[in-house]
Amino acid sequence: MKTGKRRRDPFDAAEQALRTQGLGYPETTEVFPWGHRTLKVRGKAFVFMSREDGFSLSVKLPSSCHVALDLPFAEPTGYGLSRAGWVTARFAPGDRVPLDVLALWLEESYRAVAPKRIAARLDEPAPPKRRRKSG
Secondary structure: OOOOOOOOOHHEEEEHHHHHHHHHOEEEEEEEEHHOOEEOOOOEEEEEEOOOOOOEEEOOOOOOOOHHHHOOOOEEEEOHHHOEEEEEEEOOOOOOOOOOOOOOOHHHHHHOOOHHHHHHHHOOOOOOOOOOOOO
């Protein structure tokens, strides 16, 4: 007997968390070339995400690509992008997604691709939250 409940996609939470993080960066836009989620800053991609055969993402890691490639889920990105420090992380159904690591990679990739003036805005203190007057 069916219960009517849909099975939750195990990669949905990771993809949405990374999407939210990336869209929170200054001047980020989202496009879908080839059907894949891509986040760009000033028209330059800093992450490609795919849901084919699980979940994967590709990011530019000029500082940490060699360390990243030691991880079992990481590989050089194809199409010659690996020469510029691009790394692809792939996760098959059942794999655990290390969201904390991917979040760091996403920020490194944004900083590598964004113009320096725009990337520097990540280091600015957040504006103080307004308090509502009670009464």
